[in-house]
Amino acid sequence: MNGRLLDRDHLGDHIDRLFRAAWAMCGSRDEAEDLVQETFVRVLARPRRLRGGDDLAYLVQVLRNTLAGRRRAGRRGPLTVSIADAHEPADTGAAARPEEMAEVREVFSAIASLPGDLRDALVAVDVAGLSYAEAGRLLGAKEATITTRLHRARRHVTGRMSTPPQPAPMPREEVAP
DSSP: OSSOOOOOGGGGHHHHHHHHHHHHHHHHHHHHHHHHHHHHHHHHOOOOOEEEHHHHHHHHHHHHHHHHHHHHHHHHSSOOOOOHHHHHHOGGGGEEEEEEEEHHHHHHHHHHHHHHHHHHIIIIIIISOOOHHHHHHHHHHHHHHHHHHHHHHHHHHHHHSOOOOOOOOOOOOOOOO
């Protein structure tokens, strides 16, 4: 057989970048945690042989496939909203810097709203830290295509971030005659 076995002992080295990638893909911190756990369960279920690239690129691919499978299964089942999605739990680690967490949520929400091909390129390169060549192999696209997708995705995210929220119009008071 060609390739090498995935190094199971060092999977934990990638958990932070994989979590950020998952959060950016789905837009929800809680869903991202579940997605990363499900990805690791799948990967650890049996030995995995890598034919090229590194462990992180392979894990991002499994993460994308896991998310796609979840979304397909979700379309077949009933529509439900969990309490966790409706109300964000308190994060005691971020309590000292709430403005930073608000910005992170806004950025990941903007990334999650991108069309799939742009989102996947941005997550692979800017969030997971893959090279343009690795992202191209992972996504089945040329490096130049990855460059174009990244440019468009970054422009969309920065445009969304630089647009200040519009205040709701004030109700007008009626003057009695």
